[in-house]
Every structure is written in C-alpha cells, then in structure tokens.
Amino acid sequence: MPKYSTPSLLAILAISVMSCADKTEKPLPPQPTEAATQRPVNEALAPKDERLGVAFEALGRGDFKACRTQAEAVLAEHPHHPRAEFLLALGLHKAKRYAEARPHFEQADTATADFAGKQAVPYYLAWCEYWLGDFEAARADFRRHLAVTDEGDSQFGLGAIALELGELDAARVELQRALEIFELRIAKGELAAGGDVAKAHARLADLDLAVDDDAAARQHLEAALRLDPERPAVWFKLFTVATDAGDTELAAKAKAEYERRTPKADGQTPMATGAGQ
Amino acid sequence: MSWYIKSLSLTLLVTSCGAHEATPPQASAPGVLFRDASATSGLPRSTWARNTPLRAILEVKGGGFGLLDFDRDGLLDVFLPGGKSLADPSAGPSASLWRNLGKLRFEPTDAGLNWHGWAMGVSVGDLDSNGFDDAFVAAHGPNAVFFNQAGQRLEEGAKAAGLDDEAWGMASALADLDGDGDLDIYLVNYLQLDLAALPPDIEFQGERIFAGPLGLTPAADKLFENLGDGHFKDKTFRSGLGITTPSFGLGVLPLDFNGDGALDLFVGNDSMANFLLINTGKLRFEEHGLAKGLATNGDGRQQATMGIAAADLNQDGEPDLFTTNFAADTNTLFVSRQGRGWRDRTAAMGLTASGQVQVGWASLFGDFDLDGDDDLAVFNGHVYPDRIATKLGSAAAQPALLFEREERRFEAVASDRAGPWLEVPHIDRGGATADLDGDGDLELLAKEWRGPLRIYEGLAATPDSHWIRVALQHDGAGDTHGIGARIELIELFGGEPSEVRRTSWVQPGMGFQSAGGTAAHFTLTGGATARKLLVTWPDGHEQQADLGDGEGLILLER
Numbered sequence: 001m002p003k004y005s006t007p008s009l010l011a012i013l014a015i016s017v018m019s020c021a022d023k024t025e026k027p028l029p030p031q032p033t034e035a036a037t038q039r040p041v042n043e044a045l046a047p048k049d050e051r052l053g054v055a056f057e058a059l060g061r062g063d064f065k066a067c068r069t070q071a072e073a074v075l076a077e078h079p080h081h082p083r084a085e086f087l088l089a090l091g092l093h094k095a096k097r098y099a100e101a102r103p104h105f106e107q108a109d110t111a112t113a114d115f116a117g118k119q120a121v122p123y124y125l126a127w128c129e130y131w132l133g134d135f136e137a138a139r140a141d142f143r144r145h146l147a148v149t150d151e152g153d154s155q156f157g158l159g160a161i162a163l164e165l166g167e168l169d170a171a172r173v174e175l176q177r178a179l180e181i182f183e184l185r186i187a188k189g190e191l192a193a194g195g196d197v198a199k200a201h202a203r204l205a206d207l208d209l210a211v212d213d214d215a216a217a218r219q220h221l222e223a224a225l226r227l228d229p230e231r232p233a234v235w236f237k238l239f240t241v242a243t244d245a246g247d248t249e250l251a252a253k254a255k256a257e258y259e260r261r262t263p264k265a266d267g268q269t270p271m272a273t274g275a276g277q
Numbered sequence: 278m279s280w281y282i283k284s285l286s287l288t289l290l291v292t293s294c295g296a297h298e299a300t301p302p303q304a305s306a307p308g309v310l311f312r313d314a315s316a317t318s319g320l321p322r323s324t325w326a327r328n329t330p331l332r333a334i335l336e337v338k339g340g341g342f343g344l345l346d347f348d349r350d351g352l353l354d355v356f357l358p359g360g361k362s363l364a365d366p367s368a369g370p371s372a373s374l375w376r377n378l379g380k381l382r383f384e385p386t387d388a389g390l391n392w393h394g395w396a397m398g399v400s401v402g403d404l405d406s407n408g409f410d411d412a413f414v415a416a417h418g419p420n421a422v423f424f425n426q427a428g429q430r431l432e433e434g435a436k437a438a439g440l441d442d443e444a445w446g447m448a449s450a451l452a453d454l455d456g457d458g459d460l461d462i463y464l465v466n467y468l469q470l471d472l473a474a475l476p477p478d479i480e481f482q483g484e485r486i487f488a489g490p491l492g493l494t495p496a497a498d499k500l501f502e503n504l505g506d507g508h509f510k511d512k513t514f515r516s517g518l519g520i521t522t523p524s525f526g527l528g529v530l531p532l533d534f535n536g537d538g539a540l541d542l543f544v545g546n547d548s549m550a551n552f553l554l555i556n557t558g559k560l561r562f563e564e565h566g567l568a569k570g571l572a573t574n575g576d577g578r579q580q581a582t583m584g585i586a587a588a589d590l591n592q593d594g595e596p597d598l599f600t601t602n603f604a605a606d607t608n609t610l611f612v613s614r615q616g617r618g619w620r621d622r623t624a625a626m627g628l629t630a631s632g633q634v635q636v637g638w639a640s641l642f643g644d645f646d647l648d649g650d651d652d653l654a655v656f657n658g659h660v661y662p663d664r665i666a667t668k669l670g671s672a673a674a675q676p677a678l679l680f681e682r683e684e685r686r687f688e689a690v691a692s693d694r695a696g697p698w699l700e701v702p703h704i705d706r707g708g709a710t711a712d713l714d715g716d717g718d719l720e721l722l723a724k725e726w727r728g729p730l731r732i733y734e735g736l737a738a739t740p741d742s743h744w745i746r747v748a749l750q751h752d753g754a755g756d757t758h759g760i761g762a763r764i765e766l767i768e769l770f771g772g773e774p775s776e777v778r779r780t781s782w783v784q785p786g787m788g789f790q791s792a793g794g795t796a797a798h799f800t801l802t803g804g805a806t807a808r809k810l811l812v813t814w815p816d817g818h819e820q821q822a823d824l825g826d827g828e829g830l831i832l833l834e835r
Contacts, residue, residue: 095482095483096605097482097483097668098605098670099667099668099669099671102670132634133629133633133634135629163624164629165624166624166625166627209575209620210622210624210625212620232577233578236573236576236577237575237576237577239577240620243568243618244617244618255567258577262577262579
C-alpha cells in the first residue's frame with residue numbers, strides 16, 4: 001500500500017485540474033505540483049535566479065509565454081540550468097507543445113544537480129511522451145516517478161496507457177489503484193474531491209465500454225458526473241449508453257449537457273487537434 | 278492459379294489472374310510486402326511550387342487522382358488532375374492521363390485534356406451511361422467532369438451537365454443513390470474562401486500561419502440527381518440535406534450502413550461532426566451521425582477526418598470505418614455493433630499509439646499480406662511547414678504507416694517487413710489501392726502534395742497464393758461497377774464451421790480524394806469445399822454465383 005507522507009502531495013499552485021478547459025476523456029495535461037520544492041538545492045550546479053521565481057509565478061497564473069521567456073533568459077546565461085530547463089519545459093507543456101517540451105524535460109531529468117521540482121520531472125516527461133504517442137517511454141517514466149513518490153496521477157497514467165494499448169485487464173488494475181490513491185488522499189484532506197476521482201471513473205467506464213458492459217460503464221459515468229459535471233466526454237458516453245439502452249429521457253439530457261459543453265469553433269485553433277496555442 | 282467459366286442463372290465470366298502478365302518477382306527480401314516501383318513506372322516525377330510561401334488553407338488541400346479503365350482494355354489507367362499555388366497560379370500541371378501498359382508501366386496519352394483548374398478530389402464512374410468511365414473533379418472554382426468519349430478522349434463538360442458548382446469542392450461520391458441504375462453525385466464542399474480577400478493569418482504554436490478551417494465559413498454539400506439524359510439536377514434541398522449543418526467537408530464514402538439495401542453516405546468533416554446520411558428512399562436522407570456513433574470520436578470530440586476506409590473487421594457483415602486525423606490526435610477506428618451503431622475501438626484494436634504526431638490522409642484497408650484478413654495503410658504529411666510541424670513532434674514530410682492484422686488487433690509493421698519505402702517521409706494526400714498488375718496482391722498508390730504519384734508494388738503473391746477478385750459489370754447502366762455494392766463470399770466446409778462468410782464492398786472512394794479499384798478482394802485460406810458469392814447491388818438487386826472451387830479474377834456480369 002503506498003504511503004502518503006511526501007511533500008510532493010502539496011500542490012502549491014492555485015490552478016486545479018477542474019479548471020482546465022480540456023474535459024475530454026483522455027488524461028488532462030498535468031498541473032505543476034511542485035513536487036520537490038522543499039528539497040535542498042545544489043546552488044553551484046543550479047544557481048538561484050530571481051527570474052526563475054518570476055517564471056514559476058507566471059506559470060501559476062497561466063502566462064506560459066512569460067514563463068518561457070524568463071526561463072530562456074536564464075538558460076541564455078546558464079546553459080542547461082536544470083530548473084530553468086524544467087520551467088521552460090513546463091511552459092511549453094502547459095501550452096500543449098509537447099514535442100518542444102520533451103527535450104527540456106529530458107535535459108532537466110539528466111541533471112546531476114538537485115533542484116526544486118526535480119522529483120516531478122519524470123512525471124511531466126511521461127505525460128509529454130503520452131501525448132506524443134510514445135507509450136512505452138511514458139510507462140517507464142511513470143513507473144520511475146512512482147518509485148519515489150505516491151503520485152496518484154502517475155498511477156492513473158499507467159492505467160491510461162494500458163487502456164490505450166488495449167491491455168484491458170492491466171488497465172483495470174492500474175486505474176482501480178489510482179482511484180484508491182485519489183480517494184485515500186481525499187479522505188486525508190490532501191486532495192480536493194472531484195476531478196481526479198472523476199477522471200478515474202471516466203477511464204474505468206472506457207474499460208467497460210470496450211467490452212460492451214454498458215451497465216457497468218453507466219455506473220462509472222454517473223459517478224464521474226456527480227463529482228465533476230463539466231466533462232463533455234463523459235456526458236457524450238452517457239448519451240451513447242442511454243441511447244443504446246433505449247433510455248430516451250436520459251439520452252436527451254446527456255446529449256444536451258454534452259452539446260452545451262462542447263467547444264464551439266472559435267477561429268483560434270486552425271484544425272481539430274489536441275494541440276493549442 | 279485455376280480459373281474457369283461457369284454459367285448458371287447469370288452470366289459469370291472468369292478471366293485468368295494472369296490476363297496481364299504479372300510483374301516478375303522483385304529483388305526484395307523474402308516476406309517483404311511492397312517495393313517502390315515509382316521510378317520505373319513512367320508516371321510523372323515532377324514536384325512543383327513546394328517552396329512557395331503558403332498564404333491560404335487552399336494551398337495545402339489538393340492531392341487526388343483517379344484510376345479508370347479509359348479504353349476498356351482491362352487495365353486501370355491513371356487520371357491526374359492539375360493544381361495551382363497562389364504564388365504562381367499558372368505554374369501548376371494540367372490534367373493528364375497515363376495509360377497502363379501492363380507490368381506497372383505507364384505512358385502519357387493524349388486524351389484531349391486541357392484543363393488547368395485547381396483540383397481537389399477525383400471520383401470515377403460512368404456518369405453518362407455510355408459504358409466508359411468518366412472522371413469528376415471537385416475543385417476550387419468550377420468543378421469539372423471529364424466525359425469519356427469511347428476511350429478516345431476525355432471531354433470536359435461540367436457546365437452543360439449542370440455540375441459546374443463553384444463552391445470549394447473537396448471530394449465527391451458517384452453512386453446510385455436513388456436506385457434507378459445511374460450514378461448520382463454527392464458533392465462534398467469545404468469552406469468559403471475569397472482569394473481576393475484572404476483571411477488574416479492566425480497564431481498557432483507560437484507561429485503565424487494561414488487561417489482555417491475553424492473561424493471561416495463552411496460551404497454546404499450538394500446532391501445532384503442524374504436525370505439520365507446527360508444532365509444533373511441539384512436536389513440538395515429536396516433531399517433533406519438542406520437542413521444539415523454546413524460543415525468543412527473533406528470526404529465521403531457511399532455504403533449501405535443500415536443494411537436496408539439502399540446506399541447511405543458517411544461524410545467526413547474537418548473539425549466538425551461527421552455525417553451519417555441514411556437513405557430513406559426517393560433520394561431523401563436523414564442525418565444520424567451522433568446517434569449512431571460516427572459523428573465524433575469516442576470522447577465526443579470532433580476530429581479532422583480526412584481519409585475514410587471501410588472493411589468488415591469484426592466479420593458481422595457491416596462496414597467498420599477508419600478515419601485519419603490531424604496531429605496531436607489519434608486516427609479513429611469505428612467498429613460496428615450489429616445494427617446498434619458504431620463505437621470507437623481505436624485503442625482496443627491497437628491503433629492509438631501510431632498517428633499521434635502524423636497528419637493522416639489516405640487510409641486504405643486491404644489484405645496486403647494475403648493472409649485472409651484486412652491490413653491497413655495510412656499515408657501522412659503535414660499541412661504546415663517544418664517550423665510548425667516540428668512543434669507538434671514531427672515534420673512536414675512524414676512516413677506512411679502500415680499495419681498488419683494480428684488476431685483482434687493491428688500491429689505496426691516496420692520497414693524490414695513493409696519494405697524500405699516505409700521509412701521515406703513524404704507530404705502525402707491522396708491514396709488508393711488496386712491490383713494493377715493482376716498478380717493477386719494489391720498495389721498502393723500515394724499522391725504527394727504538389728508532387729508525384731508514387732506506386733508501391735505488392736509482393737505478397739506467390740504461385741501458392743489463392744485468391745478471388747470480384748469485379749462487377751452491368752453494361753447498359755450507368756452504375757457499371759456497382760459502386761457501393763455489397764459482396765459476400767460464402768465458403769462451405771465439410772466440418773465445423775460449416776460455412777464462413779466474409780463481406781467486402783465496391784468502394785473506389787476509399788482513401789482520400791482519389792478513386793481506386795472497384796474489385797473486391799478475398800484471400801482464400803484453404804479447406805473450403807465450395808464457394809459462392811452473394812452480391813447486393815446498390816439498387817437492391819441481389820445476385821448469387823456458385824464458384825465451386827474457382828479462383829482468380831471473376832467478372833460478375835449482371
């Protein structure tokens with residue numbers, strides 16, 4: 001049974017997963033949790049720089065471009081500065097520019113110096129790899145992260161990968177474990193109720209849908225929506241399940257809720273894609 | 278390879294699979310599936326206007342071609358339409374026809390072509406019911422129709438036929454949608470783009486790039502009824518299609534999706550919900566995409582939906598669909614559920630990991646390894662230049678993907694199996710498949726954006742291969758090839774199972790913006806004591822043929 005005593009559980013940013021606009025069934029891009037902020041920093045290899053604090057604050061308020069600008073300025077003076085690499089990578093990652101973020105995470109990952117956030121690097125690197133379709137690399141990095149933390153989202157990542165790879169039995173085990181971690185953290189007051197548990201239920205519903213067990217899927221979908229009704233993908237699946245079951249009333253409600261939450265063309269994203277600005 | 282002639286209650290002609298001498302075995306490693314035969318094919322190799330700055334979405338979309346038996350010599354020839362660029366609209370190639378000499382060699386032929394439009398998708402069919410295949414070109418600007426004058430000339434006649442619609446056409450389906458025997462036209466339109474007032478560039482991934490499609494105005498699709506006298510009538514409004522949401526249409530595939538005997542339409546829309554247009558008779562349609570699970574991926578997310586391919590992957594007799602999508606997204610596999618619609622089975626069938634960084638276009642199902650089930654080829658290429666494509670984890674030029682079916686899943690094939698060509702990146706668009714050399718395996722064709730048409734020779738066939746290729750023929754009717762027809766092969770066994778049914782369809786529109794072969798392929802896995810075919814034509818006519826133990830190319834006449 002995992003332990004939950006590490007400081008990595010303390011999210012220091014105000015952003016919550018719930019606030020993310022992307023409510024698809026796929027795992028959401030992770031939020032910076034500042035996993036190892038309290039760890040000692042070797043200042044000879046990773047000199048302190050006020051601009052990195054500014055970068056981190058920019059990240060927290062969603063100004064990813066400012067975050068990148070500050071980090072790049074530090075890197076111009078201190079090439080391969082590990083925390084600057086990390087923050088630059090986060091600034092790209094948050095903008096869904098995963099291919100660009102990945103080498104910076106990798107650079108930070110190979111640093112011998114300790115720095116604030118180092119422990120979380122494999123976690124973010126894994127999500128980059130996930131979004132780039134490199135599932136085996138992502139799996140290895142999630143596991144590496146789980147070897148040093150009890151991060152439920154890495155556990156969830158393993159479940160998501162197994163599901164993507166069609167390893168349904170393994171996916172169920174991983175996702176159920178993630179669900180347990182999330183619920184235990186909530187019970188301990190370390191995690192806000194809602195988003196994380198909802199996304200685990202949503203992915204468990206995917207497992208059931210993959211084997212046409214619509215009744216079980218419906219339970220997970222409804223559980224997810226009770227916790228987080230702002231998930232269009234979950235409403236869509238509930239619409240599908242209700243339609244097939246002949247539950248026209250629920251189907252109509254789910255369809256309306258799905259359509260109400262489906263992003264409309266905004267003229268900003270040129271193609272239908274998970275990648276943004 | 279055995280072949281035979283048999284006549285029951287129908288005319289069944291069987292020609293030798295070697296009617297046109299197969300290309301000699303290639304110097305490829307044993308087991309390799311394809312070799313790049315482009316260099317010796319004689320097809321044009323030119324690349325044009327690749328390095329001009331891209332000013333509008335129009336410039337990245339075209340790339341179709343068509344295979345048609347121009348002179349009815351039994352060999353599929355190649356029709357290549359033209360294209361343009363905004364930097365130099367006069368510099369693009371004109372339409373051309375390349376005659377198939379056999380052995381995967383082609384030569385230009387003078388078919389009287391003198392068309393310099395901005396071509397997108399090509400469809401092939403006998404629109405004027407004269408027994409010869411015509412070519413319809415969806416274009417930016419007036420669409421074009423090249424009527425085949427008895428294998429002598431291709432004469433453009435869209436205006437006289439009432440088909441010179443000026444909306445930005447992307448693709449079309451030529452199919453007998455009203456069951457009267459001739460070919461009607463569903464025209465897929467994209468968006469409204471005024472070349473004199475291009476929309477301002479937008480920022481994407483931190484770079485300035487041309488706008489669209491989102492943020493621009495979609496152009497509504499159209500439906501034209503073939504009146505049978507050389508003219509077509511716009512029936513968009515009366516068909517019920519007028520109430521569908523105008524969308525950024527990219528492709529269309531006509532098949533009987535609900536098993537009622539009438540051709541329906543799956544329309545792929547870019548960044549908007551796809552349509553499943555169910556044919557309710559008398560050339561009227563109702564849209565059921567969302568309810569049937571084909572409007573979006575399994576997450577309810579609208580995708581780009583470029584290429585469309587269909588095959589009966591779960592052997593339930595219904596078409597399963599594979600669609601290609603933009604980068605940072607997966608391609609999507611929709612699997613049928615025996616009359617209960619379709620579900621996204623992309624992950625369950627092993628197709629998620631690939632395609633995440635590619636921009637997918639032509640997708641093609643076919644039994645490329647001749648093992649009895651359908652494999653999958655996907656041709657890719659970005660719409661954006663390298664400076665943006667790299668930010669999405671790839672490059673403008675991208676290698677193709679090839680998957681072999683292994684049990685319930687697809688497995689990506691590496692170049693040691695597919696052939697070295699698989700590692701060569703291209704900026705592809707159109708694609709099609711057909712057995713061009715008549716040796717029993719399938720060739721792949723891919724059209725590069727502002728570049729040449731490549732041909733990959735299938736190498737899977739050996740003297741020990743056993744296969745049936747079924748081509749339909751209905752002379753005297755416009756729908757000569759039975760576009761959209763359902764062909765079921767029933768193999769009878771002495772033991773258990775007592776019979777195995779496999780279903781295929783006449784779907785030349787599979788791929789993207791291109792017209793491929795019209796024959797249905799079945800690899801024979803052995804052990805059957807007898808075989809028969811059950812064909813459902815688009816007008817509902819059913820036809821059976823007892824094949825005994827026959828193999829090879831079968832021309833099934835109606």
